[in-house]
Amino acid sequence: xxxxxxxxxxxxxxxxxxxxxxxxxxxxxxxxxxxxxxxxxxxxxxxxxxxxxxxxxxxxxxxxxxxxxxxxxxxxxxxxxxxxxxxxxxxxxxxxxxxxxxxxxxxxxxxxxxxxxxxxxxxxxxxxxxxxxxxxxxxxxxxxxxxxxxxxxxxxxxxxxxxxxxxxxxxxxxxxxxxxxxxxxxxxxxxxxxxxxxxxxxxxxxxxxxxxxxxxxxxxxxxxxxxxxxxxxxxxxxxxxxxxxxxxxxxxxxxxxxxxxxxxxxxxxxxxxxxxxxx
Amino acid sequence: xxxxxxxxxxxxxxxxxxxxxxxxxxxxxxxxxxxxxxxxxxxxxxxxxxxxxxxxxxxxxxxxxxxxxxxxxxxxxxxxxxxxxxxxxxxxxxxxxxxxxxxxxxxxxxxxxxxxxxxxxxxxxxxxxxxxxxxxxxxxxxxxxxxxxxxxxxxxxxxxxxxxxxxxxxxxxxxxxxxxxxxxxxxxxxxxxxxxxxxxxxxxxxxxxxxxxxxxxxxxxxxxxxxxxxxxxxxxxxxxxxxxxxxxxxxxxxxxxxxxxxxxxxxxxxxxxxxxxxxxxxxxxxxxxxxxxxxxxxxxxxxxxxxxxxxxxxxxxxxx
Amino acid sequence: xxxxxxxxxxxxxxxxxxxxxxxxxxxxxxxxxxxxxxxxxxxxxxxxxxxxxxxxxxxxxxxxxxxxxxxxxxxxxxxxxxxxxxxxxxxxxxxxxxxxxxxxxxxxxxxxxxxxxxxxxxxxxxxxxxxxxxxxxxxxxxxxxxxxxxxxxxxxxxxxxxxxxxxxxxxxxxxxxxxxxxxxxxxxxxxxxxxxxxxxxxxxxxxxxxxxxxxxxxxxxxxxxxxxxxxxxxxxxxxxxxxxxxxxxxxxxxxxxxxxxxxxxxxxxxxxxxxxxxxxxxxxxxxxxxxxxxxxxxxxxxxxxxxxxxxxxxxxxxxxxxxxxxxxxxxxxxxxxxxxxxxxxxxxxxxxxxxxxxxxxxxxxxxxxxxx
Numbered sequence: 008x009x010x011x012x013x014x015x016x017x018x019x020x021x022x023x024x025x026x027x028x029x030x031x032x033x034x035x036x037x038x039x040x041x042x043x044x045x046x047x048x049x050x051x052x053x054x055x056x057x058x059x060x061x062x063x064x065x066x067x068x069x070x071x072x073x074x075x076x077x078x079x080x081x082x083x084x085x086x087x088x089x090x091x092x093x094x095x096x097x098x099x100x101x102x103x104x105x106x107x108x109x110x111x112x113x114x115x116x117x118x119x120x121x122x123x124x125x126x127x128x129x130x131x132x133x134x135x136x137x138x139x140x141x142x143x144x145x146x147x148x149x150x151x152x153x154x155x156x157x158x159x160x161x162x163x164x165x166x167x168x169x170x171x172x173x174x175x176x177x178x179x180x181x182x183x184x185x186x187x188x189x190x191x192x193x194x195x196x197x198x199x200x201x202x203x204x205x206x207x208x209x210x211x212x213x214x215x216x217x218x219x220x221x222x223x224x225x226x227x228x229x230x231x232x233x234x235x236x237x238x239x240x241x242x243x244x245x246x247x248x249x250x251x252x253x254x255x256x257x258x259x260x261x262x263x264x265x266x267x268x269x270x271x272x273x274x275x276x277x278x279x280x281x282x283x284x285x286x
Numbered sequence: 287x288x289x290x291x292x293x294x295x296x297x298x299x300x301x302x303x304x305x306x307x308x309x310x311x312x313x314x315x316x317x318x319x320x321x322x323x324x325x326x327x328x329x330x331x332x333x334x335x336x337x338x339x340x341x342x343x344x345x346x347x348x349x350x351x352x353x354x355x356x357x358x359x360x361x362x363x364x365x366x367x368x369x370x371x372x373x374x375x376x377x378x379x380x381x382x383x384x385x386x387x388x389x390x391x392x393x394x395x396x397x398x399x400x401x402x403x404x405x406x407x408x409x410x411x412x413x414x415x416x417x418x419x420x421x422x423x424x425x426x427x428x429x430x431x432x433x434x435x436x437x438x439x440x441x442x443x444x445x446x447x448x449x450x451x452x453x454x455x456x457x458x459x460x461x462x463x464x465x466x467x468x469x470x471x472x473x474x475x476x477x478x479x480x481x482x483x484x485x486x487x488x489x490x491x492x493x494x495x496x497x498x499x500x501x502x503x504x505x506x507x508x509x510x511x512x513x514x515x516x517x518x519x520x521x522x523x524x525x526x527x528x529x530x531x532x533x534x535x536x537x538x539x540x541x542x543x544x545x546x547x548x549x550x551x552x553x554x555x556x557x558x559x560x561x562x563x564x565x566x567x568x569x570x571x572x573x574x575x576x577x578x579x580x581x582x583x584x585x586x587x588x589x590x591x592x593x594x595x596x597x598x599x600x601x602x603x604x605x606x
Numbered sequence: 607x608x609x610x611x612x613x614x615x616x617x618x619x620x621x622x623x624x625x626x627x628x629x630x631x632x633x634x635x636x637x638x639x640x641x642x643x644x645x646x647x648x649x650x651x652x653x654x655x656x657x658x659x660x661x662x663x664x665x666x667x668x669x670x671x672x673x674x675x676x677x678x679x680x681x682x683x684x685x686x687x688x689x690x691x692x693x694x695x696x697x698x699x700x701x702x703x704x705x706x707x708x709x710x711x712x713x714x715x716x717x718x719x720x721x722x723x724x725x726x727x728x729x730x731x732x733x734x735x736x737x738x739x740x741x742x743x744x745x746x747x748x749x750x751x752x753x754x755x756x757x758x759x760x761x762x763x764x765x766x767x768x769x770x771x772x773x774x775x776x777x778x779x780x781x782x783x784x785x786x787x788x789x790x791x792x793x794x795x796x797x798x799x800x801x802x803x804x805x806x807x808x809x810x811x812x813x814x815x816x817x818x819x820x821x822x823x824x825x826x827x828x829x830x831x832x833x834x835x836x837x838x839x840x841x842x843x844x845x846x847x848x849x850x851x852x853x854x855x856x857x858x859x860x861x862x863x864x865x866x867x868x869x870x871x872x873x874x875x876x877x878x879x880x881x882x883x884x885x886x887x888x889x890x891x892x893x894x895x896x897x898x899x900x901x902x903x904x905x906x907x908x909x910x911x912x913x914x915x916x917x918x919x920x921x922x923x924x925x926x927x928x929x930x931x932x933x934x935x936x937x938x939x940x941x942x943x944x945x946x947x948x949x950x951x952x953x954x955x956x957x958x959x960x961x962x963x964x965x966x967x968x969x970x971x972x973x974x975x976x977x978x
Contacts, residue, residue: 015406019418022403025483026425029436032447036439046444089325096318105322108329111337114592116544118561119340119581122568126343126578127336129353152332155325172701178688179666179695180715180766184317190714194705213429216546230431237431237551241439249432256428264420280749284742313687 030253037246054247064232064248071212071229074143078150079208085151086158086207087200091192093159094166112156121220124149128221141223149221150211157210158203165199343578344368355574368579378563378580382587385560388474388549389542392481393489396538397531399482400489404530405523407490408497419494426487434551437480441470441552476552477559481542488541489534496530497523529598536595540588560584617680619644619802620665620770625674626826627660634660636826637674642819647796647803649817651810653849657826658806662772665804666695679769689718694768698775700759702747708758709734709743715766733761736795753784760792764799773805777812789815810850814838822846843978847896854941858895858975860887867970870895874939879913881973894976901972902943904931904957905965914967917941919958931958933966941966 037055041048058064089109096102112120128138128145138145173195177187193200215230222231236245308316345368347361348354357363372378407418425433440447448467456464470476500523508518546561553559558566560580568577618641627635635657642648650658663669665676667688676683683691694715702711713730721729734740737757742750747758756776763771776792777785793816796803807813813820814834821831822845830837830846841847844855856874863869867880868887872895879895887893908914920940921932924947931943943966945957958964 012406012409015402015409018399018402019406019410022399022486023418023421025399026421026486029433029440029483030425030428032445033432033436033439043444047446085325085328088321089329092318092321092325096322099318099322101326105326105329108326108333110596112329112333114540114588115337116541116546116561116581116584116588118544118546118564119585122564122577122581123336123340124332125568126339126353126574127332130339133353148332152328155328159325170699170701172697172699173703175666175668175688176695176697176701176762177703177714178668179691179693180762181689181718182714183313183689185312188317191703195703197705209427213431215431230429233429233431233435234547237435237438241435241442245435246439249429249435252432253428257424260420260424260427264416268416274748277746277749280745281751284745284750284754313689 033246034250034253037243037250039243039246042243054243055251058244058247058251061244063227064229067227067229067232070143070226074147074150074228075208075211078147078154078211079204081147082151082155082207082211083158083200083204086155086203087162087193087196089155089159090162090166090203091188094163109156109159112153113160115153117153117214117216120149120153121217124152124217125220141221142226145221145223146218146226146228149217150214153217154207154210157206158200161199161203161206162196165196169195340578340581343574344582346575346578348573348575353574354572365575368573368575369583371576372579372583381558381560381563382583384474384557385543385545385584386587388477388481388559389539389545392478392485392542393535393538395478395482396486396489397535400486400493400534401527401531404490404493404497407494408500422487422490422494430484431547433484434480434548437476437483438471438552441476441479443467443469443471471552472554473552474554474557477545477549477554480548480552481538481545484548485538485542488537492533492537493527493530496527496533500526532594532598536591539591540595543588544584617677618642619646619679620804621677622661622665623675623677625661625664625671625676627657627664627669628672633826635664635671638823638826638828639674640821640828640831642802642804644802645800646818647793647805647816649805649807649813649820650823651807651813651820651849652823653808655825656823658808658823659774661823662695662774662804662806665770666693666772667691692766692769693772694763694766694770695772695774696756696759696763696776698778700747700755700779702755702758702762704747707744707746708739708750711747711758712761712765714762719766729765733765736764736798737761753780753788756780756788757791760795764795764801768801771801771803773803775807776805777807777809785812792816814850822849824849841896841974841976844894844896844976845978847974847976851898852942853896853898855894855896855976856939858893860889860891860893860975862889868975870973870975874935874937875913875915876935876937877915879973880970881975882971884975884977887975887977891977896974896976897941897968897972899930899942900944901968902941903967904933904943904945905967906958908965909967911967911969913970913973914965916963916965919960919962919964922958922960929957931964933964935966 036047038050038052039046039048040051040053089105092099093102093106093109099105124145125141128141132138169192174187174191177191178184182190213230215234218228218231219234222228227235233245233248236242342357343355345364345366346355346357347365347367349356349361403422407415407422410418439445442448444467448470452465452467455468470479504522504526505518508522509515513521544561545559546565549559549562550565553562561584564577564580564584567573567580620642622638622640625635625638626633638657638661650661652658660669664671665683667683667686667690670684678691678693703714706714709730712733713726716726716729719726730743731740734743737760739750739754739757739761742754747755750758756779760773760776773792777788780788789812792803803816805813805816807816814837817834819831819833820837822829822837824845830842832840837846838850841850847853847855856872858870858872861869861871861878863883864880866883868883869878870881870893871877872879875895881895903909903911908916915935917933917935919931920934923930926947928944928946931945933941933943935941
């Protein structure tokens with residue numbers, strides 16, 4: 008049975024080449040001396056230098072990070088609440104609609120979410136006079152709405168694996184439902200909440216379509232800035248920016264992988280400890 | 287061992303702790319009300335209401351006021367004209383067809399590339415598996431926009447990649463057919479290629495999940511009973527991975543069919559996909575009713591694949 | 607030491623009165639009434655789905671009875687939330703908080719008590735000492751063994767001095783060797799603390815060793831309540847008789863009464879036999895005659911017993927300390943009998959061998975007549 012699946016290994020090699028050649032090419036060309044983004048003109052780091060002195064890019068990055076942190080945090084709170092509610096309360100009035108509302112944004116095409124949010128904000132301004140202007144607030148609200156359901160999915164999946172008895176034990180020992188949640192439920196599902204936050208953060212930081220519909224003058228996020236430049240074609244400074252973003256994210260994912268490996272090793276050590284403690 | 291002195295005093299009367307009305311409400315049902323109510327109200331207000339506005343818009347009449355719509359008054363309350371136009375104008379029907387075709391071809395290509403990759407991931411040594419899985423997920427965390435952008439660099443007329451393909455083409459075909467470069471950008475070919483590139487992880491991951499769960503002793507049993515490996519694949523592996531295929535397929539098809547970024551950057555403006563059409567009707571033509579009507583039609587189109595997906599998800603969940 | 611002072615005239619410590627629980631159309635618990643005295647170990651014994659766990663969860667407050675009432679120490683528990691009940695539970699999975707140390711787990715319930723930190727720490731130390739886990743106070747639950755986890759769960763539930771401790775299959779997750787040891791440890795801790803224990807178990811041996819009294823449950827109904835001896839020696843129904851230990855039973859008919867004994871016609875045993883009298887049965891009534899395998903005497907010669915029948919050894923299984931014989935009777939019936947292998951040796955150890963003729967007899971007091 009232990010034959011080498013040569014065909015599968017070849018396909019894996021091709022697949023990974025397909026995944027990474029475009030990104031590597033982009034990284035290489037970010038060090039291109041030439042202004043023509045696709046013709047090699049020698050090695051240079053001048054595009055990186057010009058990137059950091061570009062105040063527009065820096066401002067957009069800061070705005071994007073601000074929106075991503077705020078929206079991911081609120082989305083995580085709301086999404087966790089929804090995930091716990093769906094996993095723990097089997098029956099309540101309007102559960103069907105609620106679970107529908109939690110899944111619908113996952114499959115709704117972004118362009119529809121975008122125009123519906125925009126029309127909503129415009130009509131709202133028409134009816135109650137708020138929001139007078141679209142920008143930071145409206146983008147954040149829209150990001151919270153469509154990223155919270157991703158958090159819900161992650162949290163709900165984790166909750167359905169958790170031992171219900173742990174919560175009952177806390178209740179049995181005198182804790183009220185809200186104390187149980189803070190003392191037991193949240194600490195136990197904390198890793199899921201963290202990955203939910205990271206997911207929401209990434210989604211917000213990456214979003215173009217919904218942001219482009221819900222933003223207003225003066226509120227250009229980094230993806231929007233890239234979008235407006237990319238529409239005009241390939242430029243070396245975008246290559247440099249892309250390289251930086253890919254490297255940062257790549258390092259983050261690798262780091263997360265190392266941390267996960269570490270905790271797996273710790274779990275194995277604990278198991279050995281548990282075994283030895285029997286003596 | 288000492289007699290535990292404090293342990294024998296279990297005679298204190300049973301008295302519930304008294305709290306205020308709020309504390310009692312919180313204990314009884316308030317806590318669940320808050321947990322459900324918070325996200326519920328948020329989604330009703332910021333998701334359902336906007337969605338209902340889209341539905342309402344789709345039967346409104348376009349005006350030149352701001353906002354550029356109206357219901358009732360001098361125009362009819364329900365205006366079905368946008369729907370009639372969507373169903374009769376060839377432009378819209380072609381756009382739907384282009385979307386379904388592009389998304390469908392991308393889905394099938396993803397399946398043919400992703401299936402052997404997923405199977406390969408299951409069969410490689412476990413020490414390699416985690417690293418390779420991370421390499422599949424890594425692009426997913428990097429910016430979607432930049433992944434599309436990376437291909438713009440490769441497909442452009444002067445790129446090394448295009449040049450390589452052009453040389454290969456010129457080498458293989460008669461001299462009369464020689465070209466200076468291959469026109470890849472701004473075509474449905476480019477759209478499908480980039481879709482396959484960006485959505486491939488969505489295909490590989492559910493396939494991997496369903497293949498990894500398979501009991502390898504079944505393979506061995508089938509081989510033991512005299513099947514050759516290829517036969518085992520057809521008879522044992524493939525049928526059992528159908529839920530993964532459906533899940534992956536829908537995870538590619540659904541977002542691809544409504545895609546806006548990819549066709550806007552590398553697509554052909556003369557045969558737009560539906561997402562781009564919605565955006566153009568809305569922003570360029572300022573025809574909100576029309577954009578809304580197309581959006582509603584697109585959602586109707588998505589209902590079937592979505593149901594298919596959730597059906598197989600429920601089945602996969604139940605059989606665990 | 608702290609034996610239950612039952613029957614002193616006071617109201618029972620725990621009184622369950624006509625309690626039922628339905629889930630939709632399914633009746634998990636059906637009209638259960640029982641009382642438990644202070645300081646007792648009381649076992650709810652039954653197979654899966656018999657309603658024992660649902661009853662336990664109603665005592666803890668996780669389920670509200672559909673009908674009936676529960677009184678603890680004179681107080682009606684209806685509507686009292688789990689967190690307000692002086693009842694603590696040891697969960698089957700132990701349900702230890704994975705993110706807290708052993709000491710934090712044990713001290714968790716105490717944060718709801720009005721005590722100073724010093725008092726709280728002292729109590730935790732006392733509990734750690736009680737379950738002999740002092741040296742593991744700083745470890746997390748996944749860093750200790752299964753048996754130690756079980757003791758943490760016990761200490762955590764006892765720390766707040768509950769009036770009632772509920773133990774859901776306390777030994778099920780332990781391996782056989784550890785189980786025996788832990789049984790006695792549980793009993794000793796119960797005696798030292800004086801807390802009333804209610805143990806849910808599907809394991810009859812566990813119930814017999816641990817409990818002062820046992821309630822045998824089946825399909826939501828309590829079939830019999832009594833001490834282990836009562837349940838084993840005087841089962842009131844075929845269900846209880848066959849659920850606890852093994853038994854051989856025959857169809858029989860009551861033929862009359864002879865002194866202190868009941869005369870029953872047992873066709874399978876080839877005639878009339880004498881059995882312990884049971885009130886309520888009448889002449890001519892169809893009953894079941896049941897005998898425990900270890901109450902059957904096997905002899906080569908015809909014994910001096912009113913209840914004797916000759917048979918042939920059809921099968922035997924050697925277990926070391928005893929052997930199980932399967933004996934064919936002239937009527938065609940098969941009877942199981944246990945005999946202790948008192949003598950030592952290869953062949954001599956056994957009372958009889960395959961195909962040997964052998965006499966089977968039993969005391970009238972060991973013959974159980976079951977009307978149900």
